[in-house]
Amino acid sequence: xxLSDPFRWVIExxxxxxxxxFGAAAAAVxxxxxGTGSIGWWTLFSVPMIAAGALCRMRPxxxxxxxxxxxxxxxxxxxxxxxxxxxxxxxxFCAIAYGPPLVHGIGLAAGMLGVLVQAGFWAIDALRSxxxxxxxxxxxxxxxxxxxxxxxxxxxxxxxxxxxxVRQLALTRDRAxxxxxxxxxxxxxxxxxxxxxxxxxxxxxxAHSLSVIIAQADGGRFVASQKPEKAAEVLGTIGETGRxxxxxxxxxxxxxxxxxxxxxxxxxxxxxxxxxxGRVSAAGLPVELxxxxxxxxxxxxxxxxxxxxxxxxxxxxxKHAGPGSTAAVRIHRGTxxxxxxxxxxxxxxxxxxxxxxxxxxxxxxxxxxxxGTLQAGPLPSRGFRVRAVVPLxxxxxxHLDRSSHPPTSAHHFPGEPR
Numbered sequence: 001x002x003l004s005d006p007f008r009w010v011i012e013x014x015x016x017x018x019x020x021x022f023g024a025a026a027a028a029v030x031x032x033x034x035g036t037g038s039i040g041w042w043t044l045f046s047v048p049m050i051a052a053g054a055l056c057r058m059r060p061x062x063x064x065x066x067x068x069x070x071x072x073x074x075x076x077x078x079x080x081x082x083x084x085x086x087x088x089x090x091x092x093f094c095a096i097a098y099g100p101p102l103v104h105g106i107g108l109a110a111g112m113l114g115v116l117v118q119a120g121f122w123a124i125d126a127l128r129s130x131x132x133x134x135x136x137x138x139x140x141x142x143x144x145x146x147x148x149x150x151x152x153x154x155x156x157x158x159x160x161x162x163x164x165x166v167r168q169l170a171l172t173r174d175r176a177x178x179x180x181x182x183x184x185x186x187x188x189x190x191x192x193x194x195x196x197x198x199x200x201x202x203x204x205x206x207a208h209s210l211s212v213i214i215a216q217a218d219g220g221r222f223v224a225s226q227k228p229e230k231a232a233e234v235l236g237t238i239g240e241t242g243r244x245x246x247x248x249x250x251x252x253x254x255x256x257x258x259x260x261x262x263x264x265x266x267x268x269x270x271x272x273x274x275x276x277x278g279r280v281s282a283a284g285l286p287v288e289l290x291x292x293x294x295x296x297x298x299x300x301x302x303x304x305x306x307x308x309x310x311x312x313x314x315x316x317x318x319k320h321a322g323p324g325s326t327a328a329v330r331i332h333r334g335t336x337x338x339x340x341x342x343x344x345x346x347x348x349x350x351x352x353x354x355x356x357x358x359x360x361x362x363x364x365x366x367x368x369x370x371x372g373t374l375q376a377g378p379l380p381s382r383g384f385r386v387r388a389v390v391p392l393x394x395x396x397x398x399h400l401d402r403s404s405h406p407p408t409s410a411h412h413f414p415g416e417p418r
Contacts, residue, residue: 015058022053029083042082045074049084056094061103067091068110072117080121088114089155096159097166108156115148200308200362211318212241215283237282244279269303270295270331273310277329280314286326287314293333302390305366306331306340312359313342313386321346321384338390345383363388 010017026047033043049070056063067087074082088111095107123141126132217238268276270291277287295303310329317327325346332339363386364374372390379385 015054018057019054022051025053026051041074041077041079045070045079045082046084049082049087053087053090056091057098060091060095060099061106063091064095064103064107064110068114071114075117075121080118080125089151092152093155093159093162096156097162108152111152111155112149115145115152119144119148196365200365211315212279212283213238215285215318237279241279241283267300267304268307268311269300270298270306272307273329273331276307276311276314280318280327283318285314285318285321288326288328290328290330291333292331295331295333298338302338302370305369306338309340309363309366309386309388310342312363316359316386317342317344317346317384325383334392337392340386340388340390342386343379343383347382360386 029050030043030047033039049067052063052066052070055066067084068091071085071088074080092107092111095103095110099107119141122144123137126137126140127134129136273289273291277289281287295306298306314327314329317325321327321344325344327342327344330339330341330343360374360376363376367374367388367390370390372388375385375387377385
């Protein structure tokens with residue numbers, strides 16, 4: 001147990017602490033009276049008044065009623081002062097400091113009533129005394145009322161200070177809890193955003209690599225039957241594609257496992273587009289790559305998104321364009337914007353597709369991050385086109401801020417299955 005644990009328990013369990021403290025004090029008074037043989041009215045009233053102090057903080061109204069009733073009762077039986085009378089001040093303090101406004105008022109009224117009862121008792125006692133009279137009675141009454149009122153006002157001021165402190169502590173605790181909730185919400189949003197990004201990466205890697213492998217395997221069966229010597233080349237392409245996909249998967253899994261010190265190679269970028277198109281061409285889809293303008297100075301995030309967009313678009317061509325199709329990738333780097341087009345001359349829309357894939361959605365999200373737009377759909381005559389336009393003014397800044405480029409709506413042509 002840490003050293004701070006007992007103090008924390010004391011703070012978090014005020015009812016139990018009061019029960020132990022005032023119960024022990026009441027027991028000590030009772031044992032003292034029994035030991036000295038002075039048990040009587042003084043003990044009979046003091047012990048329950050002290051024990052009732054355990055109610056004051058947690059149930060201030062009950063504490064005021066119990067202690068106030070016992071205080072009035074012992075005066076009625078001609079016992080003006082007992083040790084337990086000090087608890088009347090504590091009960092009033094707790095009623096003002098911890099009670100609601102109604103209990104606050106009741107505690108203050110009970111305190112003034114106690115002062116009035118004591119002043120009245122001693123005034124009547126002065127009248128009855130053979131050495132007293134009306135003047136002595138008035139002096140006793142006024143003096144006790146003044147002293148009692150000053151005492152009540154002092155206790156009221158201290159209780160209000162404690163009330164303000166309790167409110168400030170509650171406000172500080174609420175602010176800390178709110179800050180914790182907001183931090184947890186920000187963390188959850190960041191985690192959801194990162195998971196969405198990784199899901200897009202996983203989709204791009206798996207879908208593209210499997211499409212290439214399936215296309216190679218389908219073609220490999222024909223090659224093996226017609227030209228067995230070419231089968232090794234097909235199997236080599238399948239192996240290279242699988243190894244590249246495995247490397248990308250290990251990199252993504254390293255992010256998920258938070259392996260900060262582990263690196264499985266650089267992220268793909270525009271410089272790897274020739275390798276990508278070559279791999280797709282080897283899978284049986286001839287691809288023409290045209291790049292107009294320099295791409296090596298693009299920010300890493302934009303370069304990665306450019307690569308993934310072309311990869312996903314070519315993957316869709318492999319899956320949906322049909323046999324005998326060709327594709328073209330055209331990238332134009334202007335002064336104000338970057339334009340990427342991926343076209344094919346295939347069947348356009350695959351009738352067997354249910355249109356529920358996430359490829360186009362992932363492309364749209366990638367471009368929206370940079371304030372870009374995406375258009376995708378079948379061409380009027382034959383084939384399919386994916387066209388993305390990204391403004392370069394903000395994307396060339398050292399740090400890309402997603403909030404600085406609000407996502408724009410993507411426009412899709414009719415019949416979007418991919």
